[in-house]
Amino acid sequence: MTTPGPAGNTGSPEICAVVLAAGEGTRLRPLTERVPKALCPIGNIPLLDRALARLAGLGLTGPDRVAVNACYLGEQVVAHVGDRAHLSVEPGDPLGTAGGVANLRTWIAGRGVLVGNADAYLADPAAAPGEDVAALLAGWDGETVRLLGQPADDPDAPGTFDGHRFTGFSLLPWRLVRELPVEPGDLVRTVWRPAEAAGALTVVPYRGTFYDTGTPAAYLTANLHAAGGANLIDPGATVTGRCREAVVGAGATVRGEVTRSVIWPGAEVAAGERLTGVIRAGAGLTVLAEG
Structure with missing residues (x-):
């Protein structure tokens, strides 16, 4: 199937996008x-909104081209997305990246799929066009698996691909998606590793800033990066x-002193607090993220 792809790339395989937002985020508890x-804010913008805006920059918008899956606290995700994307609500426990x-x-119906993790924070370098998520789509033949990745400190460490660590986005051909069972599973074992073994996986270098935001420390670091040191x-x-x-x-109140910290919408910092x-989240919840 070849139709106008993202950003009007006529003749390229037709692409849709899926943002994975069903996980429980246990490491961020x-x-x-x-x-x-997926709704935790980075730089005062929910992670999910950052992912949807990135896809919109590639020409992928609306419920015909973009889907979001939800499960854990799914009603919040559904209400937040509204009619901006097709919604897939998984009953019971999350199905994982492959099952989702x-x-x-x-809905995918024969198209290639750009899959993004809602919790991935990516900041593209302004001086490096073509080295962002768009590079995954450039010249794609619709048959191979592509991953966005950065060189790993230890290129032989578990979880690396061709010496790279995964940075939140992958591109999957329909021929593999149509074989996936609707059961709990992850893309690493069901798609990426088999494609790698078959010589059908390519890592596309990403030279921007990436954080997976999965822990309080990484979440804070991503927020401070979004703030640009100010x-x-x-x-x-x-x-x-x-x-x-x-x-x-928005709606937060700061009467005390706040240093290298994130104050969520509606949260309060009382006079005398440092x-x-x-x-600092709502209802006085404070999570130590550094030190």
Whole structure:
């Protein structure tokens, strides 16, 4: 099937996109006990919105071209996405990355699939066009598996592919997607490793900044990167205290001192409080992320 692809690339295989947002985010607890990881904000923008905006930049928008899966605290994901994408709500426990894609097989309907993890934070270098997610799509033949990756510190470490660590996005051909069973499973074992063994997997280098945001430390680091070494304060926040390298969300109130920390929308920092290297969520929840 060849039709106009993303950004009007006539003649390339037809592509749709799936954003995986069903996981429980166990490593980010207790932040994810009340909010799904996909909706945790980085630089005051929910991770899921960052993923959808990135796809929109590739010409992939709307429920005909983009799907989002949901399970854990799925009602929040469904309400947040609205009509911006096709929604696939998995009953019971999450189906995993492979099962989640398989569950969308009828919607995918013969197309190649750009699969992105909602919890991946990527910041593209302005001086390196063609070395971002768009590079996954360039010249794709519709048959091979492509992964976006960065050189690993240990190229032989488990979980690496051709000496690279995975950075959140992969491109899958329909011929493999149609064979996936709708049962719990991950893409590493069911698609990527078999394709690698068959010589049908290519790693596309990504030279931007990447964090998987799976732990409080990585989540904080990604937020500080989004802030660019300065304060990033939503116009709807009230700040009468002192902030240094802080990310403060809409409706938050800061009367104390905040350093290298994230204050979620609606959260409060009382006068006399001094927070350093933490995430302050609503209802007074504070998670130490550095130090």
